[in-house]
Amino acid sequence: MRTIFFIPLALFLFFAGLAGYMLTQEKDQTVASAMIDKSLPEFNLEPAYDGLPGASRRDFIGGEPKLLNVWASWCLPCIAEAPQLETLKERGVEIIGIAIRDKPEDVANFLARHGNPYTRIGADDISALQIEIGAAGVPETFVIDGDGNIRYQHIGDIRENDVPKLLQILEDVR
Amino acid sequence: MIAEVGLAALWLATALAILQLVAGVLGLKTSDARMAAFSTYARQAAVVQAFLAVLSFGLLLWAFAITDLSIKLVATNSHSMKPLIYKLTGTWGNHEGSMLLWVAVLALSGGLLAGLERRLQERTMSATLAVQGFVALGFYAFLLLSSNPFERLPIPAFEGSGLNPLLQDIGLAIHPPTLYVGYVGLSVAFSLAMGALTTKQVTPDFAKVMRPWVLFAWVFLTLGITAGSYWAYYELGWGGWWFWDPVENASLMPWLAATALLHSVSVLAARDALRTWTIMLGVLAFSMSMLGTFLVRSGVLTSVHAFAVDPERGTFILVLLGLYIGGSLAIFAVRASSIAEGKRFSATSREGALVFNNVMLSAILAIVLLGTLYPLLTEAFDVRVSVGPPYFNPAGAIFAVPMFLVMAVGPLLRWKNDKPARIKVELVLIASILIGAVVLIAVLGDYSVLAVLGLALSVALGAAAFLPLRGRKIGRTPLSTWGMIMAHLGVAVSLFGMASESAFTQERLAAVAPGTTEEIAGWTVTLDSVDPVAGPNWTAIEARLSASRNGGEAISLTPQARNFWAPSQATSESALITRWDGQLYAVIGDTAGIDAEGNQRWQLRIWWKPFVTFIWYGGLLISLGGILAIIGRVRVDLRRRRAVQLGNERRADQAALEETASPPKAEPEPV
Numbered sequence A: 001m002r003t004i005f006f007i008p009l010a011l012f013l014f015f016a017g018l019a020g021y022m023l024t025q026e027k028d029q030t031v032a033s034a035m036i037d038k039s040l041p042e043f044n045l046e047p048a049y050d051g052l053p054g055a056s057r058r059d060f061i062g063g064e065p066k067l068l069n070v071w072a073s074w075c076l077p078c079i080a081e082a083p084q085l086e087t088l089k090e091r092g093v094e095i096i097g098i099a100i101r102d103k104p105e106d107v108a109n110f111l112a113r114h115g116n117p118y119t120r121i122g123a124d125d126i127s128a129l130q131i132e133i134g135a136a137g138v139p140e141t142f143v144i145d146g147d148g149n150i151r152y153q154h155i156g157d158i159r160e161n162d163v164p165k166l167l168q169i170l171e172d173v174r
Numbered sequence B: 001m002i003a004e005v006g007l008a009a010l011w012l013a014t015a016l017a018i019l020q021l022v023a024g025v026l027g028l029k030t031s032d033a034r035m036a037a038f039s040t041y042a043r044q045a046a047v048v049q050a051f052l053a054v055l056s057f058g059l060l061l062w063a064f065a066i067t068d069l070s071i072k073l074v075a076t077n078s079h080s081m082k083p084l085i086y087k088l089t090g091t092w093g094n095h096e097g098s099m100l101l102w103v104a105v106l107a108l109s110g111g112l113l114a115g116l117e118r119r120l121q122e123r124t125m126s127a128t129l130a131v132q133g134f135v136a137l138g139f140y141a142f143l144l145l146s147s148n149p150f151e152r153l154p155i156p157a158f159e160g161s162g163l164n165p166l167l168q169d170i171g172l173a174i175h176p177p178t179l180y181v182g183y184v185g186l187s188v189a190f191s192l193a194m195g196a197l198t199t200k201q202v203t204p205d206f207a208k209v210m211r212p213w214v215l216f217a218w219v220f221l222t223l224g225i226t227a228g229s230y231w232a233y234y235e236l237g238w239g240g241w242w243f244w245d246p247v248e249n250a251s252l253m254p255w256l257a258a259t260a261l262l263h264s265v266s267v268l269a270a271r272d273a274l275r276t277w278t279i280m281l282g283v284l285a286f287s288m289s290m291l292g293t294f295l296v297r298s299g300v301l302t303s304v305h306a307f308a309v310d311p312e313r314g315t316f317i318l319v320l321l322g323l324y325i326g327g328s329l330a331i332f333a334v335r336a337s338s339i340a341e342g343k344r345f346s347a348t349s350r351e352g353a354l355v356f357n358n359v360m361l362s363a364i365l366a367i368v369l370l371g372t373l374y375p376l377l378t379e380a381f382d383v384r385v386s387v388g389p390p391y392f393n394p395a396g397a398i399f400a401v402p403m404f405l406v407m408a409v410g411p412l413l414r415w416k417n418d419k420p421a422r423i424k425v426e427l428v429l430i431a432s433i434l435i436g437a438v439v440l441i442a443v444l445g446d447y448s449v450l451a452v453l454g455l456a457l458s459v460a461l462g463a464a465a466f467l468p469l470r471g472r473k474i475g476r477t478p479l480s481t482w483g484m485i486m487a488h489l490g491v492a493v494s495l496f497g498m499a500s501e502s503a504f505t506q507e508r509l510a511a512v513a514p515g516t517t518e519e520i521a522g523w524t525v526t527l528d529s530v531d532p533v534a535g536p537n538w539t540a541i542e543a544r545l546s547a548s549r550n551g552g553e554a555i556s557l558t559p560q561a562r563n564f565w566a567p568s569q570a571t572s573e574s575a576l577i578t579r580w581d582g583q584l585y586a587v588i589g590d591t592a593g594i595d596a597e598g599n600q601r602w603q604l605r606i607w608w609k610p611f612v613t614f615i616w617y618g619g620l621l622i623s624l625g626g627i628l629a630i631i632g633r634v635r636v637d638l639r640r641r642r643a644v645q646l647g648n649e650r651r652a653d654q655a656a657l658e659e660t661a662s663p664p665k666a667e668p669e670p671v
Helices: A003-024 A076-090 A104-114 A128-132 A160-172 B002-027 B033-065 B072-077 B084-092 B095-116 B122-146 B170-198 B204-235 B246-271 B275-298 B311-338 B350-379 B389-412 B420-444 B449-465 B479-504 B614-661
Strands: A066-071 A095-100 A118-124 A140-144 A150-155 B506-512 B517-520 B523-534 B538-549 B555-557 B560-564 B569-573 B575-579 B582-594 B600-610
Touching (some): A003 B311, A076 A095, B033 B084, B084 B095, B084 B170, B095 B122, B122 B311, B170 B204, B170 B246, B170 B311, B246 B275, B246 B350, B275 B350, B479 B614, B506 B517, B560 B582
Antiparallel strands (some): B523 B538, B575 B582
């Protein structure tokens, strides 16, 4: 037996180990916002429907930290996270919604069907604010502190086990 | 009914694969006379299994043809409104169907090997069939346990949910199955290599049995890569013909290994040298095709070809990979030193040149492999990188350039030992063409080093390809030599196309309103109109362009930006005008605002690509060379077989004559 003939086997085992390890790793395909720990940009959005006022940067300044929820009535995961937003609201969290590329009647319809956890909803018809704060899709939820700074970004729908984490972060950034 | 028969056939084929494996292993012990029968069982199991697996695939094909929506696979991948040809190609346009195609081809080639091949020692054949059965078994298990193509829906679907529109193209009808046949051909070479290694029968005879399979696989891989490259070129609408995408690399790597194997198996057949190296390449070539399957199906790497990605299936393939490749490399490690290295030769000989070529091909393979897997390695440390042309092109060229130089000279050398002085004239000729071309191109224009080298090398290689004919009678040159000449010429032609495309391509990107004219490389292209059009399952905006060359007659071009429904997806249909000296390539993009007069403007992208078609003509020539070599080799084999048979008959006649001449011997009394 010559050692040189074991080299291919060794190389292969290294590859197989690496590939096996990578298969077990969850693939993170999300893009984190570059705006985290920066101040919210200036904005002033029209109401998304008749029931609630629109949203602006001013609404985040002062008082408790708030959640900024980027969503849309046409988005299926947004239906999935509606109960969790409801829970957060019951725990006293103020949630300001940004409706992306939506129509007033659809927004009203969605809220009637899946509940309304929001205090304000701004209409972002051309995804301008969405892009400015670095949200790649809907839904995404940002924690904004009392000084109007973006402190945390949650990508995707909020699951039940995300709720305590979000509450903790809201507490921490106080 | 169709689905159940297909599934039953698949299960039966699996049972036969087990029989083939067990009988093959038992047949290895031919010292026991009764055991010899097992080898026959293994052969028969392989033949019947081939029939069953092909039947199973045929039935799935039928289910797709009639759009049987009670079968889950058909419902998820087909649509009743689709043209028949795309219904059929849809059979293998998905994970399950393509795996079934794979096992059908695997079983078919196993059956052919078992049914037709009689030159190998029966022990080696037994071992080969056992390995083949083992490989097939893994894929059957994969199909039946994790990706059953015949699964029924509890309630038949009302309508199918389509096929990826990018794949709704005639390129799909050719490209993947061609590659699959190539991959599977390599699996036969792998089984043969492992069989010969097990029985330590790595001989020229074994090489002669292996060679047609390697050639066959290599021809199909070449065609598959050529077709795939052209498909990506006109279908993706990016104007490029090779992107160094992981999945493209996955098809290139087995080709590189097969090319090396092809040359080393020839050395083994002709000179009984390079034994361990040939076995190693046999394992490597199949490993690369398995690795390709793994990378494509598991989704561990990010690729534009992200189809049927599923980590669970990835795990399954990784386990198969570990069994086949890990197992064979372990056997190789233990056994390789027991095969003597074979005959010696000097560095300046045909073998010497082939070894050099082999080492260079392997180095290029290592470069591509490293570049493909590097992102996987860095991602393990949470760093995301993307490896592209700036790495692959120069790193590959470092080894490709010397390889091409030796390739020009190698076929002129004699076996075993030769003196460069003998081929002085040819050497001077090749060198002067090369230097002349470099100087001429460098004077004519300002091009990149690689492009200049590529152009000059292609000219020199093209001329050198014909030099082996010198001193031969054209009519008496063996067909396999013609094959080599064609294939080497094909490499030169392809290289010329690549270098020309990269050196001389002109591009124009403009936002234009209907009525505007753009100029590019002597072509005048006018946007006449942009209109909506509709197809059977898509709508599109179609640009009408008229292009005329140097004021000649106007030719109409209609690139489209298509929107498919079911599933909804946007694609870009490029429009091409092919001339002998290049292609005009046009793509229509999105709207681009409104011009001063209030007309709608569109993004229009036009390329003039001189001699770009030579890339694929070269690929076809290379395959043609391979086909000629197969025909030549098989013909010689058949003639030899016939001669041996005639000799045997003559000897038998002689013996019979002698027997009648001498008094008959007394028969022994039966007990």
